[in-house]
Amino acid sequence: MTKYARFVSLVFAGLFAGFLTSVLVLELSLRGFDSTVYTQVRLVELDALDKLAVAALLPALIATAVPDPEQHIIVWTAAPGSPSYDGLRLPTSWAADQKRTASGSFG
Structure with missing residues (x-):
């Protein structure tokens, strides 16, 4: 069971890392446009990206929380x-x- 949970955790953590990389690429590609285009994209981005981030990160956190004596979450x-x-x-x-x-x- 813990092998599957570890695999799921790694898959969703990888998806989240890919999500963050795509946001970085989007930000860097917008630097060439004027301020109106940048502002419009940022407003759309701020409206939806938080939901997408939660959808990618939450399953990784849940899968990591599956009891495993070798894994610890420290806050x-x-x-x-x-x-x-x-x-x-x-x-x-x-x-x-x-x-x-x-x-x-x-x-």
Whole structure:
């Protein structure tokens, strides 16, 4: 059973890596266009890519979570108010600012 779970985990992790590579290629290929084309593609990308990423990554995580004494999942967290916590919150604030700017609402 664990061999099959490992295989499924590797397949879906590979799909996710391929997904990330295709997003990188898309981003690099858009640099040659003007800002209107880039903005339109980014709005479509922001609408759908998160769902595709979850669809590719979630089965890999589930297959990895199948009990196997040789596999471990370690999660590190930061204490609220610590410099590490503030550093982890910073990209989230950037994403919220970008969402507000894209939707045109500033309040």
